[in-house]
Amino acid sequence: MKKSEFGRWSRVAAEWSEKYLADIEQLPVRAQTSPGEIADQIPLSPPESGETMESIMDDFARIVPEGMTHWQHPRFFAYFPSNAAPASMIAEQLAGAMAAQCMLWQTSPAATEIEVRMVDWLRQAVGLPEEFKGSFQDTASSATLCAVLTMREIALDWQGNQKGLSQQPTLRVYASTRTHSSIDKAMWVAGLGQENLVKIETGEDFAMDIAALANAIRTDRENGMVPAGIIICVGGTSMGATDNVREACELAKAEGLYTHVDAAWAGSAMICPEYRQLWDGADLADSIVFNPHKWLGVSFECSAHFVRDPESLVRTLAIQPEYLKTYGRDGIINFSEWSIQLGRRFRALKVWFLLRAYGLEGLRTMIRNHVTWSKELCEQLKETPDFEITTEPILSLFTFRYVPESSSRDEEDLNRLNLQLVDAINDDGRIYLTQTNHDGKLVLRFMCGQFDTTEEDVAVAFEVITSVAKKLA
Numbered sequence: 001m002k003k004s005e006f007g008r009w010s011r012v013a014a015e016w017s018e019k020y021l022a023d024i025e026q027l028p029v030r031a032q033t034s035p036g037e038i039a040d041q042i043p044l045s046p047p048e049s050g051e052t053m054e055s056i057m058d059d060f061a062r063i064v065p066e067g068m069t070h071w072q073h074p075r076f077f078a079y080f081p082s083n084a085a086p087a088s089m090i091a092e093q094l095a096g097a098m099a100a101q102c103m104l105w106q107t108s109p110a111a112t113e114i115e116v117r118m119v120d121w122l123r124q125a126v127g128l129p130e131e132f133k134g135s136f137q138d139t140a141s142s143a144t145l146c147a148v149l150t151m152r153e154i155a156l157d158w159q160g161n162q163k164g165l166s167q168q169p170t171l172r173v174y175a176s177t178r179t180h181s182s183i184d185k186a187m188w189v190a191g192l193g194q195e196n197l198v199k200i201e202t203g204e205d206f207a208m209d210i211a212a213l214a215n216a217i218r219t220d221r222e223n224g225m226v227p228a229g230i231i232i233c234v235g236g237t238s239m240g241a242t243d244n245v246r247e248a249c250e251l252a253k254a255e256g257l258y259t260h261v262d263a264a265w266a267g268s269a270m271i272c273p274e275y276r277q278l279w280d281g282a283d284l285a286d287s288i289v290f291n292p293h294k295w296l297g298v299s300f301e302c303s304a305h306f307v308r309d310p311e312s313l314v315r316t317l318a319i320q321p322e323y324l325k326t327y328g329r330d331g332i333i334n335f336s337e338w339s340i341q342l343g344r345r346f347r348a349l350k351v352w353f354l355l356r357a358y359g360l361e362g363l364r365t366m367i368r369n370h371v372t373w374s375k376e377l378c379e380q381l382k383e384t385p386d387f388e389i390t391t392e393p394i395l396s397l398f399t400f401r402y403v404p405e406s407s408s409r410d411e412e413d414l415n416r417l418n419l420q421l422v423d424a425i426n427d428d429g430r431i432y433l434t435q436t437n438h439d440g441k442l443v444l445r446f447m448c449g450q451f452d453t454t455e456e457d458v459a460v461a462f463e464v465i466t467s468v469a470k471k472l473a
């Protein structure tokens, strides 16, 4: 393909994309393919000579969409959303044209400076104080790993990177039993080990028991171990479990521990002031991550990572002589020193396009609608015989299960029945839901968060859930 053909094929791609999005409701939300079906259509070896764009594009249209689960589908109610608003997709194309590589200020002054601004726009949007600075990382998993590494280095007086961990005291990190698996993985990768992630039981409110946390810290100190930090969960993946951020941060301060808030999904909702009580006290944390690529419409990947003290993050991650490890010296920021990877994408561009194209008020309306419709559906299911709400809505996420009058009520049978139900719903194709294990019960999650979802789509969800369930019984 020649450079001179770029415009033509971009237009073909744009037209394909526009039609795809216009017709997306006709597609089953979850891919209906069996394993291997797509791979079988791709040659085993690469071509020796170039092929025409016509045939490449034809194969794409023939093979790929059918093998995809459609995250942009307005009836995607599974997992958490991964939205790509049109303005954000356009920005991605432009960033691609420039082959932007944003590791240093020098390699991308505009990208770096727009990133500084966009992180600050988002900071204001979610109501965090001015001292928080930050960067856009690929995913929350990476931001959490960076936070765990920072905890480690602070606790080891900056010796971990240099000397390794074999001669060091045992470090301990605390989190609730309901946190995301990315916390466990961060512990593995940081070399701290699964066993040193102390999982604290949660109370009836699904929040970490602060007295138990204080106890665990004290016991660890008595046993010669070194507490390093606390990971605080806001809007956990399974059912939205949320810790008491203020109490956890106050305890951390008293104990001299670093705190990281994982608000990967729920953080986007903090653009609405009325939901901010959910993370009340977040302004006391050392590090916070949330994913604009989940609920705000910024296309994947884009995680906003805020830190109160960039110095400690940069001191942990910058491979530089000590005297240069100063954040923002001479007005220059090299964002590769804020994350694991050296090369970085121009993520700020899509945030800039998105925030300007929809405005905070437009995004707030979307999020408020999702929360309202989810609550309405929850109420409707509550009033429907044979359905049980297992956890009440946290923002736009709740869980429920099917407990028909005729069923045996044996927990194992109910789990089996509900797994059958979620499979049958997803085979039907009109909506997509996922299940979770909530305290031993297999329950269905309903999460409303797709950019184009309407109230009618949520009504279809009610129809599908109840009619498919009736057929099962």
Ligand SMILES: *Cc1c(COP(=O)(O)O)cnc(C)c1O
Pocket (backbone or CB within 6 Å): 080, 138, 139, 140, 141, 142, 180, 182, 234, 235, 236, 237, 262, 263, 264, 265, 291, 303
């Ligand atoms: C989605 C999610 C993550 C992981 O996010 P990635 O950006 O995919 O790494 C972590 N924590 C919570 C609570 C999440 O919802």
